[in-house]
Amino acid sequence: MVRVVFLHPDLGIGGAERLVVDAAVALRSRGCSVQIWTAHYDPQHCFSETLSPDLPVVCVGDWLPTSVFGYFHALCAYLRMIYLTIYLVLFSGEEFDVVFCDQVSACIPFLRLARQRKKVLFYCHFPDQLLTQRRSALKRLYRGPIDWFEELTTGMADRILVNSQFTAKVFKQTFPKLSEIHTDVLYPSLNSSAFDDEVEGLGGLLPEGRSFIYLSINRYERKKNLPLALQALANLKDRLSVGEWERVHLVMAGGYDERVVENVEHYEELRSLVTSLGLEDHVTFLRSFSDKQKLSLLHNSTCVLYTPSNEHFGIVPIESMYLRCPVIAVNSGGPLESVAHEETGFLCEPTPERFSEAMQNFVSDPKLKQRMGQAGRERVQQRFSMQAFTEQLYSHIASLTQ
Template sequence: MAPSVRKHRMVRVVFLHPDLGIGGAERLVVDAAVALHSKGCSVQIWTAHYDPQHCFSETRSPDIPVVCVGDWLPTSIFGYFHAICAYLRMVYVALFLVFLSGVEFDVVFCDQVSACIPVLRLARQRKKVLFYCHFPDQLLTQRQSALKRLYRAPIDWLEEHTTGMADCVVVNSRFTAGVFRRTFKTLGALHTDVLYPSLNSKAFDSEVEDLDGLIPEKKTWVFLSINRYERKKNLPLALRALNALRRRLTTDEWGKVHLVMAGGYDERVAENVEHHTELRALASSLGLEDSVTFLRSFSDQQKISLLHHSTCVLYTPSNEHFGIVPVEAMYTRCPVIAVNSGGPLESIADKETGFLCEPEAESFAESMEKFIRDPRLQVEMGEAGRQRVLERFSLDAFADQLHKYILRLTE
């Protein structure tokens, strides 16, 4: 009788995430919460920052309650020490959850910042922790000076050892699994499963609206870049590829081409502001002002409309951990041109659902031109992409796999 009672007991899951904005990591956390709620779990998301005007729409649902604590803590000190501040903010959230909230929970799903895991072990009855590794944090920063290396050394040590304290560790791709093993050398015996990010397809099945002036009229070929305004996303590649494409086209053809640079943008983040300015300056220097639209902090509905009306997506980061944008694009029957490294090697079928290219303007431009020369290509690749997402990246498959991990932790 006891196993049956346990099987049907509602599992209470708390998600801990540093900043619940609109990036890829946030998309995964929200999808994970939605998935577990669909499986009958009670879910809450705890975070150090949440803005209802700058979030995914699902977080405004009473089914996915969001608790924000610690936003008064600094995100940097005079523009520096971002990592330490992020760690302190997450430790504060964990302390508040364990000692001050009175919230009862069975499992904690945390990602990005593992420093909170030791705090969770301090709970009266030890709680199980699932850690989702998007990518080792220590590989996301430059170490150009001895001072920076000295500053990062204890943080890197803390990341590795606290990650190893999780009861279950999953990663977002085979690529990340390999990087995890090479980076965290003391965790060689730790087993990591691959849990691909899913696509909550219901959000993309809503009625498609007009572009409402997002791009000029009478454009036949619309290329779309979706990524945060961060330098590591290599967004200048999209602009330089557009410029290289211009040299391949007639004047009449070029007049029908347009690029939309749609990016996650937060005025609190200096890099977002600076890089947006840098990209506009680059477009101006290349003489592309009339052929590019820069869109900041777009809505979910705008993104869906852009994907449905675009010829293809240009996905420019190299060694991206996974990248949910190609999956979103393929589901909406929009082919993808991406760099041939990292997660896109697993999500995109080269020459079937898009093209995998060298991170060079001419390579991207050559693939972009193919869509102009062969109108059937967009339709054929679009349909193939849709089928690939349904087979490999559905929310149902993601929910089933994640739910198994959660139940295993509560046994």
């Protein structure tokens, strides 16, 4: 039996966390022993699978700061992961064969502290250094050593997987010293069993008579370009008759953590934008929704608005298409590989005009959702099934232990 430990910095409810949980569930189904080690875990803010005793979660180092007076987030994340790794290797007494780590590669050299060198699989969602802006010379000076260390430590992994062809290309551009290292693409999958549960109604979440429901699902972060969904809705209003507009509603559902200043600030920014656009009666905000609420929203929505540009992959379009909910996404990054334009949804320039044009199609042709929804379901089953994900991941793990 192969023993696999997952190392992840913060086991919340984002896309990266969804992949880690799915990977752990997949390997467990193939007879592997799995554990997830993390520096932060909140049973009230997690994926339901992690509550099962069959998927043990160990939290170490949560007492360490996540920032210093709102700064040095990356440095703190590195220190938390290094502490977590040292604790696992030197003090936990756990026996393991392979370590699956993602997001923060700083832990990899410290895994060599183990008595017998363990194999390391690193899953690159996207280079960390590209996830932050460097507007000042001081920020560039601060990030310089961290960026250097990211490239150095990532190259120490025994195997590197990426989540899309787009990320594979960006990986080689970002880490020129690693350009000769082979990276395999392992698309995030959908654990369809979690999406086949009985679907509940929206339970009075929306006003009566709203038959065209647009849904945005993303963390309340500025890089997700959530204002685009609101601006597109305002533009759509000008395209519709009064009667059509009265049947339209947008749900802004997002991952929200009160510990994260940006989540709190951006949520208020979005609410202010709704007021300035005069959309108060046509927008509902939903923070940190449950799995059942998510299923209900996807099942009852006309389509999903996926607004990030250059998203490395994005699991939301996959979840949406599986539940026969078409997707309107930006025509860059991962959605180019997941969404089939004019077949399972629309790929658009990130402007309110182009998004609202796509949104209007569903009002003009009420049967469009059904046609695109069925095509989306079939696309996910063919390309992003849990079975395909499991077999590919297990083959990588097994080859590392041979």
